[in-house]
Amino acid sequence: MECAGRGRGSRCIGSAIRPCGRCGAVAYCSVSHQVSHWSDHKEECGRFELQMNRVDALNDFPFTFTPEATVGIVKKQESRCSFLSKRGLHRVGMWTCECTCGDSLDSFDYSRLSDCWNLSSTLCPCRGPVSRMSKCLTSWKDYYQWRCIPLHSPVAFLLHWPLMVYHATQLAATGNLIAEITNKLCIHYLGPKKELLQLAVFGELHALFPSVQVHIELVGPAIPESRDGESIDLCSYACCIETDCMCKSSSGNMCWDVCSERTSAVTLKLHKGLYHKRYRDIVKDSIPHIVIAPNAGIAAYSSWLPTIELIKELNVPAVFSDYCEEASHLASCCISAITGRPMTSPILLNPFRQPMAVEDSALFLPCYANCFLFGI
Numbered sequence: 415m416e417c418a419g420r421g422r423g424s425r426c427i428g429s430a431i432r433p434c435g436r437c438g439a440v441a442y443c444s445v446s447h448q449v450s451h452w453s454d455h456k457e458e459c460g461r462f463e464l465q466m467n468r469v470d471a472l473n474d475f476p477f478t479f480t481p482e483a484t485v486g487i488v489k490k491q492e493s494r495c496s497f498l499s500k501r502g503l504h505r506v507g508m509w510t511c512e513c514t515c516g517d518s519l520d521s522f523d524y525s526r527l528s529d530c531w532n533l534s535s536t537l538c539p540c541r542g543p544v545s546r547m548s549k550c551l552t553s554w555k556d557y558y559q560w561r562c563i564p565l566h567s568p569v570a571f572l573l574h575w576p577l578m579v580y581h582a583t584q585l586a587a588t589g590n591l592i593a594e595i596t597n598k599l600c601i602h603y604l605g606p607k608k609e610l611l612q613l614a615v616f617g618e619l620h621a622l623f624p625s626v627q628v629h630i631e632l633v634g635p636a637i638p639e640s641r642d643g644e645s646i647d648l649c650s651y652a653c654c655i656e657t658d659c660m661c662k663s664s665s666g667n668m669c670w671d672v673c674s675e676r677t678s679a680v681t682l683k684l685h686k687g688l689y690h691k692r693y694r695d696i697v698k699d700s701i702p703h704i705v706i707a708p709n710a711g712i713a714a715y716s717s718w719l720p721t722i723e724l725i726k727e728l729n730v731p732a733v734f735s736d737y738c739e740e741a742s743h744l745a746s747c748c749i750s751a752i753t754g755r756p757m758t759s760p761i762l763l764n765p766f767r768q769p770m771a772v773e774d775s776a777l778f779l780p781c782y783a784n785c786f787l788f789g790i
Contacts, residue, residue, distance in 0.1 A: 434455065
């Protein structure tokens with residue numbers, strides 16, 4: 415963590431070991447830097463203090479590995495690399511980009527893309543659910559129980575993508591922002607990055623939206639030129655590592671809803687570029703029911719301005735996520751300033767956030783992928 419007063423006059427004299435005495439969210443290398451930074455920090459200090467008081471809720475997960483993956487990483491007692499290595503998942507298949515030493519998106523060889531969990535069938539959802547969902551899922555514990563997965567399985571580290579889509583859609587439906595989902599759901603999904611190496615996990619949408627034809631338009635500058643316009647039909651679930659599992663056969667992994675006697679469908683299409691520049695081409699074939707933007711970083715990128723203006727014109731619900739409450743607060747302020755109206759969905763802690771903390775956060779606030787949701 416770097417000194418919050420870095421660049422304020424004199425050079426930093428060492429590590430940032432002096433936390434703010436009030437909020438504890440930022441730290442300084444020296445008293446002089448703390449004093450010089452106060453004029454900037456005093457407005458956010460009280461807000462940070464409230465956010466730090468909610469840290470226990472951020473770190474609250476039902477998994478047996480929770481202490482390792484949360485406090486352990488924040489305090490540098492553990493790293494993402496060491497956590498994954500212990501489970502034989504370090505730089506393997508879809509797990510490749512879950513640590514800092516994995517391949518970058520720019521250098522990744524997409525011919526090596528995997529649709530395997532690299533886990534045994536008991537630890538991953540490689541086939542359809544045993545029973546239909548009896549109620550809306552509201553926590554990781556609900557999901558794991560429904561899918562009969564033990565709480566020591568790390569699949570939530572990848573499943574937060576489709577579960578975020580599920581939860582965002584449920585929030586929009588609860589607020590009557592979209593009609594009840596029956597046969598078809600079209601999603602415009604903005605700014606994919608890591609997901610591009612983990613697209614097979616979106617096969618879980620077969621189970622989350624049974625009998626529904628789910629189509630997702632993924633739009634963002636991180637999509638390689640070579641994949642622009644690529645269509646993907648996820649006709650099955652991501653498979654397990656066992657060679658003799660039923661998920662390897664077409665009959666064992668087909669996405670068939672016994673209750674309605676209909677098949678579900680999950681299709682994806684990739685578009686390189688910014689949403690407001692590609693929208694006119696995309697909408698010719700795909701009008702969205704909802705726009706979803708994971709880990710958006712709206713306050714950090716000016717390119718969001720025309721995109722937010724476009725979403726306002728579309729008059730469709732949009733749900734955003736970010737890594738921490740402060741980033742979500744700044745994003746909400748930006749969106750409200752652009753649209754001239756308050757947020758339709760306030761900032762809420764996402765129960766399906768990735769249960770492994772981000773390493774080397776800029777604040778002492780723990781950060782998680784898809785940590786908070788908010789929307790218009």
